[in-house]
Amino acid sequence: MPDLLLELFSEEIPARMQRRAAEDLRKLVTDALVERGFLYDGARAFATPRRLALHVAGLPPRGRDVREERKGPRVGAPEGALQGFLKSAGLASLDEARIVSDPKKGEFYVAVAERPGRDTIDVLAEILPAVIRSFPWPKSMRWGAASREPGSLRWVRPLHAILASFGPETETPEVVPFEVDGIRAGLTTYGHRFMAPQAIEVRRFADYLPALERARVVLDADRRRDIILHDARDLAFARGLELVEDEGLLEEVAGLVEWPVTLMGGFEERFLDIPPEVIRATIRANQKCFVLRAPDRDGRERLANAFILVSNLVASDGGAAIVAGNERVVRARLSDAAFFWETDKRTRLEDRVERLGAIVFHEKLGTQFARVARLAALARGLAPLVGADPDLAERAARLAKADLVTEMVGEFPELQGLMGRYYAEQQGEDPAVSAAVEEHYKPLGPGDRVPTGPVSVAVALADKLDTLVGFWAIGETPTGSKDPYALRRAALGVIRLILSSALRLPLLPQIAAAAGAHPASGTAFSGDVLGFFADRLKVFLRDQGARHDLIDAVFALPGQDDLLMVVRRVEALGRFLDTEDGRNLLAGSRRAANILRIEEKKDGRAYAAAPDAGLFALPEEEALAGALASARDEAARAVAREDFEGAMRALSALRAPVDAFFDRVTVNADDPALRANRLALLNALRAATREVADFSRIGGEGR
Template structure:
C-alpha cells in the first residue's frame, strides 16, 4: 500500500518545541485522514533542529465509494419541505428520488446518494496546507515580503522547502500537488548545514533515512539521545569518571544538533571549591554541557571532577580541539563569575539580608517577602510542638529561609534558592537542623520529590505552604479549571505528604485559623472551602496510592474531619473492613436502611431520629437488632474515641447477622403507624452506629 513522506524544512526550530511539534504533526495529519475515512497502518513523526518529518505507512490509494440513502419528506408534503430536501440531497427534481412506502408513516421520498471515493493524493493536497497554515506553534513568525499580506504563513522559523510524496514502494511516488505561500512541494531537501549543505533528492521514506544519514543528519531524536548518552559515558569511563546524567539536558541537547559529536573539556581544579550544584547549574545553563563525577573525597562524599562533556554539531578537522578550547574559555569565565558570587555572598550573614526582603513584593494583595517571613516564622513556631521540633530552631529557620533570595548566586541561578541558603547557613555556623530546613522548606515540589523528615524542616515547610494557601484563599485567588498560576494544588499536596510522612496530628481548621490571623483575616469565610480543597487533593493522592475515593468521601462527610492522618487511617481501616464478607454485607444492609429512611422521611416530612421504643419491639429480630446496635454502637464509639479504627470495625462487624435477619423477617412499613415509626427509628439507629466510623451512604458498593 502507498506511503506518505512529508518534510517541512526550515531554519532552526527551538529544541524545547521539537518533540511536541512532531507529535502535533502526526496527530493532526492522521486525525484528518481518519476523519475522512482513510485508515492507515502506522505513522511516525520526527524532528531535528531544521526539519519536521512524517511517515504514514499503509494508506489506501483512494477512498471507498459511498452510498447513502437520505430520507426526505412525505409524498404530498409542502413545496418548501420538498425544495429543502432536493437542495440538501443535491437532486434536480423529485424524479431523481425514489418513493418508499412505510405501513405506519405512509409514502415518503428517499434520495440515493452515491459518491465515488476520492484519490488519496487529492485529499492530502487539501489536508496538509490547512494543517501547516494553522499549526499550533507556541510562538511563530512571518518573514519576507509576503509577511505584509493578510493571512500569510506563520511558522516557527522561515520555511524553506517542502517534500511531500505519495505512492507504493514498488512504483515511483508522486508529488502531492500543493504550494504554501510560494513554497512549492518538491523532492529536494538538504542535509547538515555545514557538513553536507548541498541539495538531496528524496522520493520515499525508505530512501529518505539513508540519504539524510549520508548527509550527516540523524533524523530520530531518540537515536540522537542514545548516541550522545553512550558516547558521553564512554568518554567519561576512559578518564575514570562517571557521567552525571541529566534527562532534561539530554533532551535539549539532542534538539540542538543533527549530527552529535561528544567531546570532553576541562576547567581549573580551584573551581571545585564552589558548591557542586553551582558548578552544574553554571555549566548546564550557559553551555548546555554535562558535568562529571570523580572519586569520592576524603570525607567519603562524591565530588565533581574538573571536566565536562560538550556536544558539538560538527566533525571538526582538528578533532574538535578548537571547539573544546572555545567552550573551556566560556566555562572558565562563567565559573569565575560563580566563584565571585560565592565569595561575595559569604561575607554577609543571612539575617543581615532580611531588610532587603521588604523590597520584594510577594503579591500585591499579600505584601512583601519580609511580611511573609514574619507570618511563616510565627506559624512555624506554633507548629513545632505538633511535629516534634524545637520551637526556637523552627522560628530561626523560618526567618532565614527566604534570605538567600537577595544573594548574588540566587539572583543568577534562581533554581538554587533554598540550596544556597543551606550552604550560607552552614558557613555562618547555624544549627544543622536550621540549615537543612532552609533548603527543605520548599519541598516536596512534586509527586516524586523527597519529603523532608527532620522535624524543624517539616515545621517550616508546613508553615510556608499553609501561609501560601490561606493567603490566596483569603484574597479569592483559587485555582480554576486547569489554571493554577500560584501552584496551590502542589502546595496542598505538599501539606498532605508532609503530614502523612511525619505522622503529625494536625487540626487543619485550627492551623487555617492561625494562618489567617497572621494575614489579619477571619478564616470563617473560606475555611470550609479550603478544607474541601484539601479533601479533593487527598482523594487524588490516595487514589494514586490505590485507595477508593468514595471511602474518603464517606470519612470526610463526618463532622470535624480535619486531621489528615486520622482521615487516612480511617480510610485504610474502612477499606480493609469492606473487603471482608461481614463488611460487604453490612454495607449492603446499611445502604438499604438509608434508602428506606430517605424515601420515608421525604414522604412523611419528618426525621425518625428518636430512640426506638423498647416496648414496640414485637419480633425477636427487632429486639436482637436493637440490642446489637446498643452494644456495637457503644463499643465502636469507645474505639473511635481512642483512635482504634480497627476495633471500631470489629464492633460493627457484629451487626451483620442481626441486620440480615431483620431485613429477612421484619416488614418495616407495617400497617400500624407506631410500629412503622419505631422500625424506621431502628434503621436510623443503624445509620447512626455506622456513622461512628464513616457515612456509609457515600460508599459506592463494591465498585472502585
C-alpha cells in the same frame, strides 16, 4: 499500499518545542485523513532542529465509493414537501427517486446518491496546506515581504522547503500538488547545515532516512539521545570519570544538534571549591554541558574539573577549537560564580533579612520580610506539634528566605534554599537550622523528597500553610486547570509532610493561626481550605489505589481535620468493605438510608428519636436494637482510642441482625406507631455506622 512522506524544512526550531510539534503534526494529519474515511497502517513523526517529518504508511490510493440513501416524503405528499425533497437530494425530478413500500407507512420516495471515491493524493493536497497554515506553535512568526500580507503564513522560524511525496514502494511516488505562501511542495530536502548543505532529492521514506544519514543528519530524536548518552559515558569512562546524567539536559541537547559529536573539556581545579550544585548550574545553564564526577582521595565522590560538551559537527581539528572555546566561556562563568560565592560569604544571613523588605511577595500580601515574620511565628507554634525545638524552628524560618538577596541566587534562582543551607553551614548555624533553610521548599512535586527532620518539617509546613491561607484570604484560589500560585502543590506538600512523618496535626487550628497573621482576612474561609485539603487528599490517595468515595465517607463526619486519622480510618474502612461482613453491612445500611430518605421526605419529619422497645412486635426488631446498642457503644470506644480496626469489628456484629431484620420485618407497617418505631430503628442503624463513616457516601449496589 502507498505511503506519505512529508518534511517541513525551516530555520532552527527551539528544542523545547520539537517533540510536541512532531506529535501535533502526526495527529493533525492522521485525524484529518480518518475524518475523510482514509485509514492507514501506521504513522510516525520526527523532529530535528531544522525539520519536522511525517511518514504515514499503508494509505489506500483512492477513497471508497459512497452510496447514501435519503428517505423522502410519502407518495402523494403535498407539492411543497416533494419539491423540498428534490432540492435537498439534488434530484431533477421524482423519476430519479425510487419508491419503497413499507407495510405500516405505505409507499415513500427514496433518493440514492452515489459518489465515487476521491484520489488520496487530491485529498492530501487539501489537508496538508490547511495543517501547515493552522499549526499550533506556542510561538510563531512571519517573515519577508509576504509578512505584510493579511493571512500570511506563520511558522516557528522561517519555512524554506516542503517535501511531500505519495505513492507505493513499487512505483515512482508523486509529488503532492500544493503550495503555501509561495513554497511549492517538491521532492527536495537538505542535509546538515555545515557538513552537507546541498539539496537532496528524495522520493520515498525508505530512501529518506539513509539519504539524511549520508548528509550527516540523524532524524530520530531518541537515537540522537542514545548517541549522546552512550558516547558521553564512554568518553568519561576512558578518562576514569563518571557522567552525571541529566534527563532534561539530554533532551534539550538532542534538540540542538542534527549530528551529535561528544567532546570533553576541562577547567581549573581551584573552581572545585565552589559548591558542586553551583558548578553544575553554571555549566548546564550557560553552555548546555554535562558535568563529571570522580572518586575523591578518601573514596568519596566529588565533581571532576571536566565536562562533556556536544558539538553539531565533525571538526577537522578533532574538535580542539570547539573545546577551547567552551573552556573559555566555562572558565569565565565559574570565575563569576567564585566571586559570588566569596562575596556572599562575607555577609551573614541574619544581616540580609531586612533587605527582604525590598522584595514583594504579592502586592496584596506584602513583602518577603513581612512573610518571614509570619513564617517564624507559625513555625514556632508548629514546633511542639512535630517534635521540633521551637527556638530552632523560629531561627530557621527567619533565615529561610535570606538567600533570595544573595548574588548567587540572583544569578541562579533555581539554587534558592540550597545556597541558604551552604551559607548557614558556613556561618556555623545548628545543622537542623541549615537543613531546614534548604528543605522548607520541599516537597516540590510528587517525586520530590519529603523532609523528615522536625525543624525542617515545622518550617516547611509553615511556608505552605502561609501560602495557602494568604492567597485564599485575597480570593486567589485555583479555578479549573488554572493554579498560578501552585496552591494545589502546596496542599499536597502539607499532606505528604503530615503522612510521611505520621503527624497528629489537626488542620483547622493551624489554618486559623495562619489566617490570624493576615488581619484583614478573618477565618471565614477555614472550612473552604479544609475542603481543598480533602480534594487534594482524594487525588493523593487515588494515585495510591484508594477509593475516593471512602474519603468522602470519612470527611462527611464532623471535625475531620486530622489527615493522618482520616487516612487510617479510610484504610480500615477499605479493608472492612473487602470482607463479606463489610459488603453485606454496607448493603443493609444503604437500604436503611434509602428507606429513611424516602419516608422522611414524604412525612416531612426526621425519625431521630430512640426506638421504643415496648413497640417491638417481632424478635428480629429486638435483636437488631440490642446489637445496635452494643455495636455503637463498642465502635465509639474504639474510635475514641483510634482503633479503627476494632470499630469495624464491632460493626461487623451487625451483619446477621440487619440481614434478619430486612428478611422478616416490614418497615412500612399499617400501624403508624409500629412504622414510626421501625423507621427510628433504621435511623439507629445509620447512626451506628456513622461512628466510623457516612456509609451513604460509599458507592456500590444496595440490597
